[in-house]
Amino acid sequence: MALLYKSDPVRGRRWRALFAEHAPDIEFREWPDIGDPADIHYLLAWQPPAAIATCLPELEVLFATSAGVDQFDVSTLPSTLPVVRMLDPAIEQGMVEYALFGTLWLHRQMYDYTRQQRERTWQAHSLVPAAQRRVGILGLGHLGQAIASQLGSLGFSLSGWSRRPREVDGVTCYAGGETLDRFLADSDILICVLPLTEATRGILNRSLFAKLPAGAALINIGRGEQLVDADLIEALDTGRLSAAVVDVVGEEPPASDHPFWQHERLLLTPHIAAMTQPETAFPVLLDNIRRHQRGEPMNGEVDRRRGY
């Protein structure tokens, strides 16, 4: 019985060592050296191989190496194949660190101070107390809630929006499409951690920006396809938005003439907010494999109709 790994080879070596030490009954194979396909019951992948049903006839579970699974075209996957997203605590930690960094970069006007340093200008701007800075979290799943908890301890005024009703301590919670406009009107800094679905594709667009307070700011750590790049540039150039922090782009890497590379009030990072770490992800994955072997429900199993 084997698990096939198809993702970053550097981290593949760390995964291999963890399986050898803690789960020697599960043979670790690495794409493209799959050996006898009939041995492979589990696939751990960022992108599954094409024609998965014929290529891996005995596959029982597809484990994503990522928290989101939108990169899988589920229509090509066997309909009965369970798809499980990665609930590595290192992903949550990375997202919280990045969201906090981005919020402080915007809250403390670091885009202005960075420009001023380049221009050799020594000028302080007045400081808005955190309690008067309204941070809105778009997406209140476990990542959104972890971000809220850390931002709350710094004293920010918090609200959050989710499709289904949530209750989160210290967060004004909005649920459902009809509350979205009210939520947006209260968000000086909007943090997007939504999953990518047909409903959220292109959601960060001109019409949404128009509903934020004038001069609001955006952090996108959801998926690049949620953001209409040209609308963001327009909003920054007209002053509708003051600044933005973007970690994900629809096309990665962006073309060399993409406007995100050079906008001085936009901080662009190369999809580094969070990375799965084998050392913390392995226990989560192994627990799910053992659950599956015992016929128990796994953690993070994707609702394929909902898409996350």
Place this chain on the structure above:
Amino acid sequence: MALLYKSDPVRGRRWRALFAEHAPDIEFREWPDIGDPADIHYLLAWQPPAAIATCLPELEVLFATSAGVDQFDVSTLPSTLPVVRMLDPAIEQGMVEYALFGTLWLHRQMYDYTRQQRERTWQAHSLVPAAQRRVGILGLGHLGQAIASQLGSLGFSLSGWSRRPREVDGVTCYAGGETLDRFLADSDILICVLPLTEATRGILNRSLFAKLPAGAALINIGRGEQLVDADLIEALDTGRLSAAVVDVVGEEPPASDHPFWQHERLLLTPHIAAMTQPETAFPVLLDNIRRHQRGEPMNGEVDRRRGY
């Protein structure tokens, strides 16, 4: 009976309104319109006027608008005049926000990503877990402790150094000069929040940098005079230090040819980490005035031999 204010005129208007509403028995006067000097029992100042004893013969207390009082030349002040530093909770909040921002900027290599954005390079760097990032706080007074508390909740590995022994939850505490080298050897990111005294002037120099782990980073939110600017540039250029965040400089603003303006692994901000906010500082100040009037000890009174 009057209080004389000598600091930023914009915030002066907010101070005036607070006195008018909450302490009408204390007349608020603003430098240089001092009126009859004999009325002035309290001075609230960033820098006191020269010849304070002759200029303000009835002065009973000098209140600083800042957390540090090194800008006062105590040798020119009457020896019996109490000097009180500002314990505004907004100062603590600002310092915590800035220290956290600076730590995350260094921890997540934002100096590299900022350069890469300019160079249009899309490349992720491996991520060090917060638990493996050792943050050392130089100065464990109330500001250092507040910073430690917030960094601890993000999972960083923390140590702290102070002149006198301290015990702080979750922080490996070092005390006294003979422990400084061991503390430095354990600090991947060093945050300086020391008060400026003769013992700390120039403390952040080549010899100290050589005791940090190779590639360590520095955040200076203490005072500019604690840092030897040329030694920091040398340490960055040789790779001894990887990067630095600097909010205070010996000469503010720095001369236009100062190397801090243009170093790409040094983030320079114009002394904005924290600002006293009249709304939160007023209750602290008024409480101290009432304590003084009742003959009780004030909070934040400076030990003039120690200098803070």
